[in-house]
Amino acid sequence: MFLNVSQLSVRYPGQAAPAVDGVSLGLRAGDIGVLIGPSGCGKTTLLRAVAGLERASSGSIHLGGELVSDNQHHTPAERRRIGMVFQDYALFPHLDVGRNVAFGIDRLPRGEREQRVAEVLALVGLDGLQARFPHELSGGQQQRVALARALAPRPRLLLLDEPFSNLDVDLRERLAHEVRAILKAAGATALFVTHDQLEAFAIGDLIGVMHEGHLHQWDEAYALYHRPATRFVAEFIGHGVFAPAQIRQDGEEVSVQTPLGALHDMDECPLPSAYEAGLCDVLLRADDIVHDDHAPVKAQIIRKAFRGSEFLYTLRLASGEVLMTHVPSHHNHAVGEWIGIRAEVDHVVTFARGGGASSAPVPGASRPIPKVA
Template identity: 45%
Template sequence: MSLRLDDIHHAYGPKQVLRGVSLEVAPGEIVCLLGPSGDGKTTLLRLVAGLEPLQQGRISLGGRVLAAPGEDVPPESRHVGFVFQDYALFPHLTVADNVAFGLRRIPRGDRGWRVAEALARVGLEAYAQSWPHQLSGGQQQRVALARALAPRPEALLLDEAFASLDARLREQVRDDTLHVLQQAGIPALIVTHDAEEAMFMADRIALMREGRVVQLGTPEQLYLHPATPFVATFLGEVNRLPARIRQGAAETVIGAAPARGLPEGSAAELLLRPEGLRVMEAGTSGCALAEVQACRLLGATTLVHMAVADGEGGVLHLHARLPPGARLSRGDRVGVALDPERAFAFPSETS
């Protein structure tokens, strides 16, 4: 069954935080609500869970209305699981008792194996009688996930569930959680402000800004085909190059890329992903000359800072991401060109 949100509006006093959000999450699908802090993502989760009263719009799950004008199903009757940012584990209860907390309506004889099933799903069977303070942050997150899954919800909500974990642990816990969600086969809605996390977890991303969904699509669609400069920059680092539209292309000092729909002769801005900046030997045909300012190995990639003449007496500072074997030194001269598949043209904000 799918989770459906139709034309959701919400305000806190005079401040409008949601402005007509419509979204459907299919059975087994993971959708990430991505965007800056304060743009209504957590409020949307709380409305779905029934923790905030719906002011305008409609929320339904499997065709059953959860909230609409004049209708409001209580949170405990919505069959929606919620994993909070701080996990909200009870320190005076064991792991097993924390997981069992949401099973009060289940017959006592069934609770034990429901708890065991939920803990097995997250790989914590051996910690049933442990206390929350005895667990690592990642283990606490998995207990919270087990507690949300134990009642067998029809949809699952996660609010910044990995934010408090350190970077190395976060990767492992995200990977574990992804497998659990895929096995659960229910619609999952995840809030995050981390673009990399959204691209890792999501089947689709709903990028929000000022209470609206500005682009909805797969991670590939948002990363490679951003609808606006905001989308392009939020999904990853970009180089900004001034451009001029000529014969349907945005021309820059390092090459041209398609610019569909922009007026001939108009000023534009080309946003170029660092991995789309090609680096070759100085003097290579079709390449602009650049000077290396720094070269740093970052593990999986090498980040190269370069300076290129902008054609008007100034300098453009560009970043390139290259394979880890690249070895360049400050002062080296190289040729640079752009990959049009990683370049996005938009009207210039100053035009």
């Protein structure tokens, strides 16, 4: 691994619990990793520790095979050859774009410096704008200038701390896709912090979900969504609910009895003995619930959110359980209306009834336990 964080903890003076607690993750050269989680979960502290701005209390950080942090050794930030892109861009308002980008490579000969500035500005789609000043640029263009400046010195690793948070929602997702393309074209290895799941999915090869200083899962987006390693990941990623269920076995067939009826033919379902009396909670994503006027199970719409091509309906069954479903937007039902629904679950994920945030699902015989860093 090009970046290897092993059992890293960072503790601030006067705080009872560490801000980062026993985190391990790895990035191969050229990969983009993303850290996501609620405010105060430790993701920015972890990024700052990798940058060399915070010291490790325990554990270690290796970069390109070189030890840069442990509880006895600390390579200063300026010697790690790491580029950083901040939330506020940190551009110098009195310098034009060319001189902003050249700031970190001022020791290069003039001709080489100008060539490198032109290269990275072309890479981020801003060639020809060297003479513009930051106030003459849009927010997205300013962000690209900050990215070009960070890439100019050819850093070993690029760190981005909530770089799109000051931009509007539509621009954030579009720019995330563009930045991913730029980083891939540059062959850069990057670690990115965000609180926005769409940004994380758009830019990351690997995504880490953090909560209270712990890294619950370090995995691809598909695995986070369909094979969450803990109950917290299941709750935090995507739209879904936990419904009471019971796993039963009849001969060779294992089924999950849910408020929507039995889920059959589930090879990945654990055996009833995994839980006492087979009682558990089953994760039901919004895309596991299908609107079907002819289904015997009916649910009342208690909330609806228009998403353009679809509605996100929050539903309540007659028994009181709450579910969510995505429905094409031409199915425009009113709040309070009852609609037919059925379950189509390809990935059965069950947890202990009422388990805590860190509780892990019980896998079936054919399903490997999701990797937890």
